[in-house]
Amino acid sequence: MEPVLQTSIGGQKPKRGKVRDIYDLGDKLLIVATDRISAFDVVMANGIPYKGIILTQISRFWFDFLGTEVEHHLISDDVSIFPEPFCGRGEQLSGRSMLVKKVDVLPIECVVRGYLAGSGWAEYKDKGAVCGRKLPAGLKQCEKLPGPVFTPATKAERGQHDENISFERCVEIIGQEPASYVRDKSIQIFKKAGEYAESRGIILADTKFEWGVIDDRIILIDEVLTPDSSRFWPADIYEAGRDQESFDKQFVRNYLESINFDKSGPGAELPEDIVTKTSGKYIEAYERLTGKKFKA
Numbered sequence: 001m002e003p004v005l006q007t008s009i010g011g012q013k014p015k016r017g018k019v020r021d022i023y024d025l026g027d028k029l030l031i032v033a034t035d036r037i038s039a040f041d042v043v044m045a046n047g048i049p050y051k052g053i054i055l056t057q058i059s060r061f062w063f064d065f066l067g068t069e070v071e072h073h074l075i076s077d078d079v080s081i082f083p084e085p086f087c088g089r090g091e092q093l094s095g096r097s098m099l100v101k102k103v104d105v106l107p108i109e110c111v112v113r114g115y116l117a118g119s120g121w122a123e124y125k126d127k128g129a130v131c132g133r134k135l136p137a138g139l140k141q142c143e144k145l146p147g148p149v150f151t152p153a154t155k156a157e158r159g160q161h162d163e164n165i166s167f168e169r170c171v172e173i174i175g176q177e178p179a180s181y182v183r184d185k186s187i188q189i190f191k192k193a194g195e196y197a198e199s200r201g202i203i204l205a206d207t208k209f210e211w212g213v214i215d216d217r218i219i220l221i222d223e224v225l226t227p228d229s230s231r232f233w234p235a236d237i238y239e240a241g242r243d244q245e246s247f248d249k250q251f252v253r254n255y256l257e258s259i260n261f262d263k264s265g266p267g268a269e270l271p272e273d274i275v276t277k278t279s280g281k282y283i284e285a286y287e288r289l290t291g292k293k294f295k296a
Contacts, residue, residue, distance in 0.1 A: 001296060003035035003047030007092045010085035018043050019052070019228070023086070024102075028075065030086055032097045033223070037270075037278070039252045044267035048249075048275055050296060052096040054282045055226045059098070061290050062193065062224045069189055072220040073100040073212065103212025103221055106174050109153040109162050110182050112190040115205040117142050117231055117244070119164060120151060132166030142205070142233075143240040148190050150183045153208075181218055182211050193225050200288050202247070203238055205231035227285045247285035251277045 033052035
């Protein structure tokens with residue numbers, strides 16, 4: 001299968017993000033996950049086959065799994081009931097698109113960490129804390145934390161990095177009640193998802209949730225608990241004190257580091273073996289999490 005790098009639907013003009021094409025339908029949005037892949041905030045020249053389908057289907061799995069735990073934005077992923085002209089474009093949209101409620105997006109990345117990795121590990125080494133939260137001394141890289149920690153971040157402009165902030169700063173940005181709600185709800189669903197993932201032999205190390213407001217209600221939006229928004233590690237080879245293997249685009253990052261990619265400008269052309277290995281990791285994540293065989 002050739003990767004879908006962008007969609008073109010009957011003269012409609014989508015907003016193209018790093019990996020998604022978003023069509024504004026008034027009170028709804030049509031979100032299409034393409035096979036584009038970004039690393040270090042740069043979109044690569046070629047894509048990863050099936051990536052968009054896998055991300056969409058994993059999000060769909062979690063929306064169903066969370067059930068009554070939380071209200072979310074998904075209306076349908078059935079292309080046949082999409083409005084014109086999208087309903088007749090299954091060849092571009094099937095499996096990789098979601099019709100969702102349009103909301104006012106809260107300008108906060110709601111990160112929950114169960115393990116000390118990534119920017120959290122870097123900040124801990126420097127300050128002994130993450131986002132103003134003091135942590136026990138002597139923790140190792142990728143070590144499990146005493147309990148999930150809410151570490152919000154600001155939403156960065158494209159090409160820039162999100163900035164970790166304290167909960168107090170989060171309150172200043174969105175208000176006390178919304179901040180408390182998204183903190184508590186994010187931790188709640190992180191715990192539930194983490195327990196399930198563990199039953200499938202996967203560690204949910206951390207994840208990023210996004211929330212929006214509709215009719216004065218705060219609902220879960222965007223992709224949920226995918227390899228692009230989370231760190232998933234195979235539990236059988238986990239060991240604190242080192243980097244972990246992961247079900248995501250680590251093959252791409254490692255390749256770019258090996259060629260001294262300058263992390264700016266046009267994206268690199270990824271070699272076929274890197275593309276194949278990365279696609280395989282996404283497929284493995286889908287199959288292990290859902291218990292279903294991926295059908296191309």
